Amino acid sequence: SEEYWERPLTPAETLEGMSEDELRDYLDKIAQEEVPLGLPSWLPWAIIGGVVVVGGGVAAIALTRRE
Incomplete structure (x- = not known):
């Protein structure tokens, strides 16, 4: 499934350093870019x-x- 994404993988260290709210915001941003509404x-x-x-x-x- 990693071949599908055009975006580079986010390093695990970056994700581990994020709070839960930051992770939610980050994933929401990715979802909006990958699956536009409409x-x-x-x-x-x-x-x-x-x-x-x-x-x-x-x-x-x-x-x-x-x-």
């Missing part, structure tokens, strides 16, 4: 695609029942 850019397309698929299925069922 919706993923692909989410609207996934919703549109789902609506199209469901709409196509409903139309197909309606056409087969019509005959």
Whole structure:
């Protein structure tokens, strides 16, 4: 998993010297940088695609029942 992160590893000595509040703040900062808040850019397309698929299925069922 270490290959995934672009940030260099923080030395253990640095982390050991931090208070609990400092560690929480540091981890919150890393989390905001690595996982930005907000919706993923692909989410609207996934919703549109789902609506199209469901709409196509409903139309197909309606056409087969019509005959």
